[in-house]
Amino acid sequence: MGIVERKERQRAELREQILTAARRIVLDEGFEALTMRKIGDAIEYSPATIYLYFENREAIGRQLCAESFEHLIAYMTPVGQIADPYERLRGIGRCYTRFGFENPEEYRLLFMTDPAFMEALFPPDNTADPKDPGERAFQFVVDAFRAAQAAGAIRPDGDPVALAEMVWTACHGVVSMTLTCNHVLETRPEAIVDMLCDTILRGLATPLTSTVRSAS
Amino acid sequence: MGIVERKERQRAELREQILTAARRIVLDEGFEALTMRKIGDAIEYSPATIYLYFENREAIGRQLCAESFEHLIAYMTPVGQIADPYERLRGIGRCYTRFGFENPEEYRLLFMTDPAFMEALFPPDNTADPKDPGERAFQFVVDAFRAAQAAGAIRPDGDPVALAEMVWTACHGVVSMTLTCNHVLETRPEAIVDMLCDTILRGLATPLTSTVRSAS
DNA sequence: TGCGTTTCTGAACTATGTTGACTATACTGA
DNA sequence: TCAGTATAGTCAACATAGTTCAGAAACGCA
Numbered sequence A, B: 001m002g003i004v005e006r007k008e009r010q011r012a013e014l015r016e017q018i019l020t021a022a023r024r025i026v027l028d029e030g031f032e033a034l035t036m037r038k039i040g041d042a043i044e045y046s047p048a049t050i051y052l053y054f055e056n057r058e059a060i061g062r063q064l065c066a067e068s069f070e071h072l073i074a075y076m077t078p079v080g081q082i083a084d085p086y087e088r089l090r091g092i093g094r095c096y097t098r099f100g101f102e103n104p105e106e107y108r109l110l111f112m113t114d115p116a117f118m119e120a121l122f123p124p125d126n127t128a129d130p131k132d133p134g135e136r137a138f139q140f141v142v143d144a145f146r147a148a149q150a151a152g153a154i155r156p157d158g159d160p161v162a163l164a165e166m167v168w169t170a171c172h173g174v175v176s177m178t179l180t181c182n183h184v185l186e187t188r189p190e191a192i193v194d195m196l197c198d199t200i201l202r203g204l205a206t207p208l209t210s211t212v213r214s215a216s
Numbered sequence C: 001t002g003c004g005t006t007t008c009t010g011a012a013c014t015a016t017g018t019t020g021a022c023t024a025t026a027c028t029g030a
Numbered sequence D: 001t002c003a004g005t006a007t008a009g010t011c012a013a014c015a016t017a018g019t020t021c022a023g024a025a026a027c028g029c030a
Helices: A001-031 A038-045 A059-082 A085-102 A104-111 A133-150 A160-184 A189-205 B002-027 B038-043 B056-079 B083-102 B104-111 B133-151 B161-185 B189-205
Strands: none
Touching: A001 A038, A001 A059, A001 A104, A038 A085, A038 B038, A059 A085, A059 A104, A059 A133, A085 A104, A085 A160, A085 A189, A085 B056, A085 B083, A104 A160, A104 B161, A133 A160, A133 B133, A160 A189, A160 B104, A160 B161, A160 B189, A189 B133, A189 B161, B002 B038, B002 B056, B002 B104, B002 B161, B056 B133, B083 B133, B083 B189, B104 B161, B133 B161
16 A cells, blocks of 8 residues: 555655744744744645644644754753763753753743743643653753762752752753843853853852751 | 813823733733733723824833833842841842742743843943943842952952842743743742752852862 | 545634724814 | 814724635545
8 A cells, every 4th residue: 555655655744844844934033933824835835734734833833842852952962971970060051051042043942932832841740750851851950960969079968850950940041031132131141151050069069058048 | 271281191191091901911911912902992992092102012011011120129129128248149039039920920021021121121232321220220239249249258259240140040040930831840939049049159158169160 | 437535725714913094072263 | 152273083904813614626446
């Protein structure tokens, strides 16, 4: 039955064409600028055809999001090789933010557009299923913290998950603020990231003193 | 000329009505849900009338944004009273993020919607004019860092402006990530903020050690 | 060749921001 | 008091969206 297979192949090809066109538009102009009619023009099909391949515009966004997340993971993979856990943590912070600075529209799509887009990555119900791509990537950071604690590079107290969420949200802040209103920041974003990572790691390396209360 | 004055008053009143209706919609449903027709319904005027009072939808957003910024400043003012500069810095971080958690739509409007909205607060050309409301509020944080340095609560090196931008963006990260996809974070946002502020301040209190390179 | 299935499209529906021609009201000066 | 004018407000329309659905076209099979 070669005909059935060819049909399946053609169907997959057109679906891919739609995604390719959509991706180009999103990377060039952002998700807001993605319209069904523009995709239709690009692939030379009527806009209505797209609905035979995707439920709606949001579904296209979700798929692009999943792909961008793979991009982010590929981007981050090399830093996982850094043996020194302290340096690995610094590398993670720098690499994550660099991804955002170098791929602004992908970063926006992933983390600044629609909560629904992240739900394919981090399903809402089953919290922390290690099979979810988001959870896997996040474990990458948690593991680095565990290793740093084990190596004595940072204080052994403190939940590694909470620590990972802390650096993630902090780094996200630098990227998102830069992407939303770059001109407001006087300091180079990369310099802020470096300072932030250094300061946090130094703060975690320090033994507790009497000036500091309840690290919660 | 009481007639002219009454007309001006009426004009100002309708303008205020428009803003009140718009504010209600934005606080309840977010800026995306703000439509000219909804405002028209609420004030019992045709949507076209709104254009006699505001240039366009964005101009309404800008005005609401300016008001929300005043709200944020009012929110933050009490922490300015804290004498101990170390505690004041902690208070600033907590208070800022609490504003975001308690007034999510205002926070979104201010810092997560449209860069243009911030331009009334932080005009793009004349960088760091102390008359801009954004600059004034930001100086609040810079001053706290300067005081902390002067008091020896944190290391004296490090540009206070860069430090202020660092904590601002980091705190922004916790708020914006929470507002965009709360369910992804396992740790309570407030706990992340506390840990973040403590860690950063501890990192800044520490004298430089050999493990730490180039604080940039 | 004819029939049924699959694929695609045109036209429409709703909703949106925005505009410009028009109307109605209020005011002014005689 | 009234005619003329300025102001305020509205209606209907335009363009652009996402989305749907009835019907057309293409395709495959007997």
